[in-house]
Amino acid sequence: MQSKNINIAVDGFSSCGKSTIAKGLARQLGYTYIDSGAMYRSVALFAIRNGWITDSEMDEEHLRQHIGDIRITFKTNSHGEQETYLNGENVEREIRTLDAANGASRVSTLGFVRKALVAQQQVLGKEKGVVMDGRDIGTVVFPDAELKLFLTASPEVRAQRRFDEMKARGENPSFDDVLTNVKERDQRDTTRVESPLRKADDALELDNSHIGIEEQLQWALGMFNKITTENEQD
Numbered sequence: 001m002q003s004k005n006i007n008i009a010v011d012g013f014s015s016c017g018k019s020t021i022a023k024g025l026a027r028q029l030g031y032t033y034i035d036s037g038a039m040y041r042s043v044a045l046f047a048i049r050n051g052w053i054t055d056s057e058m059d060e061e062h063l064r065q066h067i068g069d070i071r072i073t074f075k076t077n078s079h080g081e082q083e084t085y086l087n088g089e090n091v092e093r094e095i096r097t098l099d100a101a102n103g104a105s106r107v108s109t110l111g112f113v114r115k116a117l118v119a120q121q122q123v124l125g126k127e128k129g130v131v132m133d134g135r136d137i138g139t140v141v142f143p144d145a146e147l148k149l150f151l152t153a154s155p156e157v158r159a160q161r162r163f164d165e166m167k168a169r170g171e172n173p174s175f176d177d178v179l180t181n182v183k184e185r186d187q188r189d190t191t192r193v194e195s196p197l198r199k200a201d202d203a204l205e206l207d208n209s210h211i212g213i214e215e216q217l218q219w220a221l222g223m224f225n226k227i228t229t230e231n232e233q234d
């Protein structure tokens with residue numbers, strides 16, 4: 001018997017491997033994967049391009065006036081990978097830079113940005129069958145998600161992962177810069193007033209500093225099977 005679709009929230013610190021697990025789960029279950037961080041990164045890119053974010057300042061008022069002009073969509077490319085579009089333009093590469101990551105961490109502190117993106121995310125999850133990763137998915141976006149995972153790993157392990165990803169893309173970052181960036185973002189993500197990163201009370205926590213991807217995925221699928229079996233028996 002085909003079990004009813006559920007929503008799955010995957011939250012945690014930056015570079016914790018959330019997207020790897022979330023994409024793996026979506027692939028195995030035939031669910032839709034949604035990268036909520038890509039949405040914050042796209043808002044940041046829009047603001048950077050308009051000159052509203054500089055090293056020292058952020059022009060909140062202009063961003064507030066134009067937040068309704070930002071349309072973010074996702075499309076799957078010919079390799080089966082999901083790519084992010086900002087007002088119809090493929091921005092997948094541009095939103096993965098350190099500048100966009102820093103900008104995303106800053107715009108994500110703004111209540112009106114979060115409100116606009118959370119509303120879009122909730123629409124995407126209305127029909128269920130969604131795996132969404134982010135920081136507030138289990139606490140704010142889908143507080144009723146049937147399965148909530150919360151991933152953690154040490155800052156050094158996470159910086160190494162991001163460093164390797166950037167190298168693989170042909171960038172030449174310094175490890176110290178990447179580590180500093182990871183720590184700064186942790187600080188901002190956990191201390192911001194609006195929806196700070198925190199584990200939902202009913203989320204299952206996994207420290208994956210020393211656990212391989214396949215093992216994590218098997219663990220997550222095991223949790224999925226347990227929950228969906230329990231739901232059927234209710």
Ligand code: DC
Pocket residue numbers: 014015036037038040041101104105106108133134135136137185189
């Ligand atoms: O997961 P990521 O590194 O792509 O996220 C980029 C930034 O966006 C990160 O600093 C935190 C923020 N973010 C958020 O506040 N809420 C989310 N649901 C997803 C990301």
